[in-house]
Amino acid sequence: MNYGSVYEAIGGAATVRKMVEGFYPKVLQHPLLAPLFPEDITPVMDKQYMFLTQFFGGPTLYSDAYGHPMMRGRHLPFPITPARAEAWLDCMRRSLDETELSEELKAFVLERLSGPAHHFVNTEE
Numbered sequence: 001m002n003y004g005s006v007y008e009a010i011g012g013a014a015t016v017r018k019m020v021e022g023f024y025p026k027v028l029q030h031p032l033l034a035p036l037f038p039e040d041i042t043p044v045m046d047k048q049y050m051f052l053t054q055f056f057g058g059p060t061l062y063s064d065a066y067g068h069p070m071m072r073g074r075h076l077p078f079p080i081t082p083a084r085a086e087a088w089l090d091c092m093r094r095s096l097d098e099t100e101l102s103e104e105l106k107a108f109v110l111e112r113l114s115g116p117a118h119h120f121v122n123t124e125e
């Protein structure tokens with residue numbers, strides 16, 4: 001695919017916002033994921049919005065605010081099992097299904113997230 005940045009291809013800020021807003025309610029209802037997250041999810045949503053914006057090639061909002069992402073390191077305090085990585089990706093898949101993106105773009109975005117999700121696995125149990 002040659003779309004310039006993924007960020008532009010998916011429709012920029014409005015779509016990233018939609019992905020994040022659809023995603024966290026699903027996370028908070030997921031039995032494997034909910035226990036890891038704080039009751040007040042708003043700061044997490046804000047950070048995820050900033051991170052995904054830059055991850056997809058948009059403005060470097062996250063690094064500008066928080067420095068080098070070091071995302072695997074930031075996840076080390078939380079026990080991330082292979083099942084939790086799959087659960088995370090499934091919540092994201094369902095959130096993407098609520099956007100207007102084409103099947104091709106949804107699959108592409110999910111594929112781009114699946115590398116990091118599996119890379120953040122830090123425990124088998």
Ligand code: HEM
Pocket residue numbers: 033036037038044047048051052055066071074075078080084085086088113116117118120121
């Ligand atoms: C593999 C499954 C994953 C699990 C179980 C998980 C879980 C978590 C948890 C528990 C937090 C901390 C929430 C808090 O602040 O208390 C967090 C933060 C975060 N996660 Fe994940 N995560 C996963 C994958 C990912 C992926 C694939 C990405 C992006 C590619 C991502 C991006 C972020 C970001 C940006 C933050 C905020 C970091 C910060 O504090 O600055 N996560 N995640």
